[in-house]
Amino acid sequence: MIKYKTFVLLAGYETNTYLVWDTESLEAVLIDPAAPNENLVNEINSMGLKLTRIINTHGHGDHIGGNEFFLKAFNVPICIHKDDANMLGNPQLNLSFFMNMNIGSPEAKEAFEDKAAFQLGDNTIKVFHTPGHTKGGIIIYAEPYLFTGDTLFLNDIGRTDLPGGDFKALIKSIKEKIFILPQDTIVLPGHGAASTIKHELTSNPYT
Numbered sequence: 001m002i003k004y005k006t007f008v009l010l011a012g013y014e015t016n017t018y019l020v021w022d023t024e025s026l027e028a029v030l031i032d033p034a035a036p037n038e039n040l041v042n043e044i045n046s047m048g049l050k051l052t053r054i055i056n057t058h059g060h061g062d063h064i065g066g067n068e069f070f071l072k073a074f075n076v077p078i079c080i081h082k083d084d085a086n087m088l089g090n091p092q093l094n095l096s097f098f099m100n101m102n103i104g105s106p107e108a109k110e111a112f113e114d115k116a117a118f119q120l121g122d123n124t125i126k127v128f129h130t131p132g133h134t135k136g137g138i139i140i141y142a143e144p145y146l147f148t149g150d151t152l153f154l155n156d157i158g159r160t161d162l163p164g165g166d167f168k169a170l171i172k173s174i175k176e177k178i179f180i181l182p183q184d185t186i187v188l189p190g191h192g193a194a195s196t197i198k199h200e201l202t203s204n205p206y207t
Contacts, residue, residue, distance in 0.1 A: 002123055002142045004188070010034035013062040013099075014191050018147055020140075021049050025121030029053045031140060031147050032190060033066030041073045053110070053118070056080040057149025057190060058134040059087025060162075061096025067105040077109035081129055084136030085111050095162065112138060128177045132170020133158030139177060146197070147188050152178055154187070154195040157206045174207055 001024070007017045013034065021028035028049040033040075044051060051074040056064050059080060067078050067088070080088065087093040088105040096103035114129035126141040133150045137158070140147040150158035152174055160167040178187075183198035200207065 002120065002145060004142075004145060006188070007037070007040055008034075009037045009040065009066060010062055015062045016188070016190055016192075017066070018188060019044065019049075020120070020142055020145070020147070021047075022121030022123055026050055027052050027120045029055055029120065029125075030070055031055045032057055032063040032149065033070050034062055035065045036069035037066065041070070044074075051076050052120070054078045055140065056084070056088075056108075057140070057147065057151075058137040059084035059094050060134065060150070061091070061094045061099050061101050061103045063149070063190060064088060064094060064105045065096070065101060065103050071106055078106060079110040079112060080108045081127075081136035081138045082111035082113065083129075083131070084134050087134070087136075093163075130170075130173035130177050132160060132166050132168075132173045134162075134164040136164075137173070141181065141185075144182070144185055145188055146178065146181060146185050148178065149190040152187060152195075152200060152204075153189040153191060154193045155200075155204055156192075157204070158190075171207065179207070 004020045015034035018031040085108050091097035091102045112127050116127040130137045130151045185197045187195040
């Protein structure tokens with residue numbers, strides 16, 4: 001069984017960092033570690049979880065600020081879509097320069113392609129490329145949960161006015177990669193409250 005827990009490590013941006021694990025094997029991944037946090041390290045260890053990956057849904061500074069810290073704590077690969085990989089170490093490309101954070105993340109050891117997959121115990125976790133917010137945005141499907149990064153929010157969509165943004169591409173990503181999933185899928189976005197695909201199909205003004 002897959003479980004998850006949400007942490008807000010970068011309060012100014014209200015970025016959701018997700019700890020996701022398999023209850024049988026205790027294998028886990030950390031999605032979008034926004035900032036260093038010793039309490040989260042302690043929680044992972046106290047739960048007996050075996051962290052296997054740090055995953056960035058895209059390369060913006062408010063989603064990668066904890067990469068180096070958690071890499072040092074757990075020595076597991078950083079993973080991101082290949083089209084956003086060059087953003088990690090460049091504060092101007094990842095926009096952290098403009099956030100007064102100047103984040104230079106270590107490079108990714110695993111560059112995802114569309115329809116990539118990996119295991120958490122007996123669970124197959126699927127990765128889909130959803131360009132639009134950035135060129136290399138991804139969503140992570142760990143049934144029944146869908147971690148959407150900044151692609152889809154409760155009653156909203158990701159910004160497309162930043163470098164690499166493309167409104168038409170984002171809407172295409174949502175319709176072709178997200179709305180085809182079961183309607184009871186729980187949507188867990190990069191910022192804000194959870195939703196469901198059914199709700200977004202009927203209530204999201206952009207789609």
